[in-house]
Amino acid sequence: xxxxxxxxxxxxxxxxxxxxxxxxxxxxxVMTPNFxxxxxxxxxxxxxxxxxxxxxxxxxxxxxVRLFDAQRVLGEHLMNMTQIRLDxxxxxxxxxxxxxxxxxxxxxxxxTEYLFYESCxxxxxxxxxxxLPLMNHARxxxxxxxxxxxxxxxxxxxxxxxxFWNEMSKDATSRNRMIGEVFDLELHYxxxxxxxxxxxxxxxxxxxxxxxxxxxxxxxxxRRNAEYANYFIIPQHTLGYDEESMDELLKYLRNPQPRIxxxxxxxxxxTTPGRVSLLVAYRDFLQQLSFLKExxxxxxFIVLENGYQVFPSATVGFDITSTSMTGYDGDSQxxxxxxxxxxxxxxxxxxxxxxxxxxxxxxxxxxxCAHDTCENINVATIDPDPWNRVRRVHYVRTMNDYMTxxxxxxxxxxxxxxxxxxxxxxxxxxxxxIPRR
Amino acid sequence: xxxxxxxxVLPFKExxxxxxxxxxxxxxxxxxxxxxxxxxxxTITDIARKTSFYRDTVAKHLERLVATREAYSIMRGNAAxxxxxxxxxxxxxxxxxxxxxxxxxFFKLQNDDGKFIYIQEKELDEFRAxxxxxxxxxxxxxxxxxxxxxxxxxxxxxxxx
Numbered sequence: 001x002x003x004x005x006x007x008x009x010x011x012x013x014x015x016x017x018x019x020x021x022x023x024x025x026x027x028x029x030v031m032t033p034n035f036x037x038x039x040x041x042x043x044x045x046x047x048x049x050x051x052x053x054x055x056x057x058x059x060x061x062x063x064x065v066r067l068f069d070a071q072r073v074l075g076e077h078l079m080n081m082t083q084i085r086l087d088x089x090x091x092x093x094x095x096x097x098x099x100x101x102x103x104x105x106x107x108x109x110x111x112t113e114y115l116f117y118e119s120c121x122x123x124x125x126x127x128x129x130x131x132l133p134l135m136n137h138a139r140x141x142x143x144x145x146x147x148x149x150x151x152x153x154x155x156x157x158x159x160x161x162x163x164f165w166n167e168m169s170k171d172a173t174s175r176n177r178m179i180g181e182v183f184d185l186e187l188h189y190x191x192x193x194x195x196x197x198x199x200x201x202x203x204x205x206x207x208x209x210x211x212x213x214x215x216x217x218x219x220x221x222x223r224r225n226a227e228y229a230n231y232f233i234i235p236q237h238t239l240g241y242d243e244e245s246m247d248e249l250l251k252y253l254r255n256p257q258p259r260i261x262x263x264x265x266x267x268x269x270x271t272t273p274g275r276v277s278l279l280v281a282y283r284d285f286l287q288q289l290s291f292l293k294e295x296x297x298x299x300x301f302i303v304l305e306n307g308y309q310v311f312p313s314a315t316v317g318f319d320i321t322s323t324s325m326t327g328y329d330g331d332s333q334x335x336x337x338x339x340x341x342x343x344x345x346x347x348x349x350x351x352x353x354x355x356x357x358x359x360x361x362x363x364x365x366x367x368x369c370a371h372d373t374c375e376n377i378n379v380a381t382i383d384p385d386p387w388n389r390v391r392r393v394h395y396v397r398t399m400n401d402y403m404t405x406x407x408x409x410x411x412x413x414x415x416x417x418x419x420x421x422x423x424x425x426x427x428x429x430x431x432x433x434i435p436r437r
Numbered sequence: 438x439x440x441x442x443x444x445x446v447l448p449f450k451e452x453x454x455x456x457x458x459x460x461x462x463x464x465x466x467x468x469x470x471x472x473x474x475x476x477x478x479x480t481i482t483d484i485a486r487k488t489s490f491y492r493d494t495v496a497k498h499l500e501r502l503v504a505t506r507e508a509y510s511i512m513r514g515n516a517a518x519x520x521x522x523x524x525x526x527x528x529x530x531x532x533x534x535x536x537x538x539x540x541x542x543f544f545k546l547q548n549d550d551g552k553f554i555y556i557q558e559k560e561l562d563e564f565r566a567x568x569x570x571x572x573x574x575x576x577x578x579x580x581x582x583x584x585x586x587x588x589x590x591x592x593x594x595x596x597x598x
Contacts, residue, residue: 172450172451172454173454175454176451176454176455176456176459177456180455180456180458180459215447216447216451219447219451219452219455219463220455220459220463222459222462222463222465222466222467223462223463223465223466223568224462225561
């Protein structure tokens with residue numbers, strides 16, 4: 001006797017290399033191409049919750065929260081769910097959160113590359129529930145950073161990171177315990193998809209370790225209440241110049257199981273001129289994924305922290321794309337400047353608030369945007385806090401518009417319109433990512 | 438000797454180093470996959486020979502799967518042959534109103550012995566892992582009579598109160 005399938009993927013329409021599909025994951029339905037936003041703090045999550053409840057965007061139906069942010073972002077909502085309280089309007093407290101969990105897709109990203117990249121190291125040590133080996137790694141980095149000079153620390157960090165994952169690869173007991181604990185936490189935070197803790201693939205050896213962890217983690221995920229997905233974190237150097245590792249990855253991805261694959265290309269920004277090999281490597285990779293999906297129609301590919309590449313990625317290789325709620329996926333210091341940049345839907349790039357004010361002068365200080373959340377905004381008088389909320393909601397809605405546009409182009413068998421969109425934008429280099437056949 | 442189909446199984450070293458709850462779920466999943474891949478049935482010896490699992494481990498898990506009605510066994514001479522419990526014709530999940538984590542799944546099954554209604558009780562534990570807690574199978578021909586008896590029983594209990 002078999003249980004009803006938890007994951008069901010149906011290809012709906014196809015136009016050459018592009019497709020729309022319906023993914024059913026338990027009670028949730030995701031229409032692809034879809035955009036999942038990375039949520040980094042409780043305010044962003046509340047904005048996203050309000051957006052999905054009020055506007056119900058069809059092509060932006062999920063969010064990603066990093067494991068070390070999960071307690072801060074979701075902890076209070078989950079705690080409130082254990083109580084039955086009514087608010088002033090006699091509605092159950094957390095009703096919208098409860099509905100969100102049932103109908104929308106939440107992914108908890110282990111974010112283990114942040115053991116290597118510095119910006120979030122302190123957050124690994126602030127949540128006591130995180131697995132001990134990961135916390136100890138972060139603590140050790142913090143201590144060494146205080147005691148060593150920057151160049152020595154940098155060398156030590158690279159060596160220690162390599163050593164950490166080599167030891168994890170050899171020590172099956174610690175590794176399997178860590179994977180199990182990460183899965184427990186992801187399920188505690190109600191993740192719909194289980195992602196294993198994997199190293200940042202900086203060498204061929206680390207690609208082998210990633211594959212090993214993915215294979216074991218698939219076994220450990222058995223009979224849990226979420227779908228397991230392969231997970232690989234690729235820095236741009238590996239994508240562009242480590243052909244051996246990328247070939248090994250593609251070979252591994254040809255396995256029919258698991259059906260969901262999640263990839264993250266760290267700090268990939270193909271809009272910068274001069275990155276020819278990277279552009280070619282990413283284009284080839286997208287085409288390989290597109291080919292894989294043509295032969296295995298029930299596969300789903302997700303890309304996280306994809307920055308400006310979201311639009312071509314959603315057109316060619318990936319079913320679900322993701323960036324942060326501002327659209328920036330680099331790790332700059334949070335809160336620089338009061339007014340954050342606004343994403344221009346036509347130019348497909350960010351415009352600084354100073355420039356935006358100039359643009360809006362001829363438009364009675366109104367934003368050149370048709371969203372109802374944007375139309376009443378006066379850029380001359382708005383305060384920083386509401387502005388930063390509005391521009392985030394605007395970004396997610398713009399991504400929903402893009403995904404809807406791609407889906408319509410596929411339906412009308414005119415996917416070349418996606419190239420036209422890029423040609424007329426400020427990121428027209430990215431048109432090379434979309435095949436012309 | 439009959440050759441049985443088995444899915445890809447992790448090396449023994451990996452299985453033995455999993456946490457006990459992870460190992461239990463993994464072994465159960467592999468055994469269920471084997472039962473599904475071999476509709477003509479398998480014995481404990483078949484599974485133990487083809488996987489790295491100990492005979493006692495296989496027997497213990499099969500016993501649990503039979504108890505929760507996910508599998509059933511038939512004695513053929515001295516050996517028990519295990520089968521996956523039928524082909525699902527229809528399935529519906531019903532949430533328990535008193536507990537968010539408990540679900541009853543109603544299955545309509547078909548196997549060599551006929552058609553059955555199977556009610557499976559599933560529960561999420563504190564780590565959100567789904568465990569089958571129990572189940573009953575009712576012959577589809579007698580299901581209305583069963584419901585009537587159940588109704589009479591419930592009414593009787595209510596009258597006593």
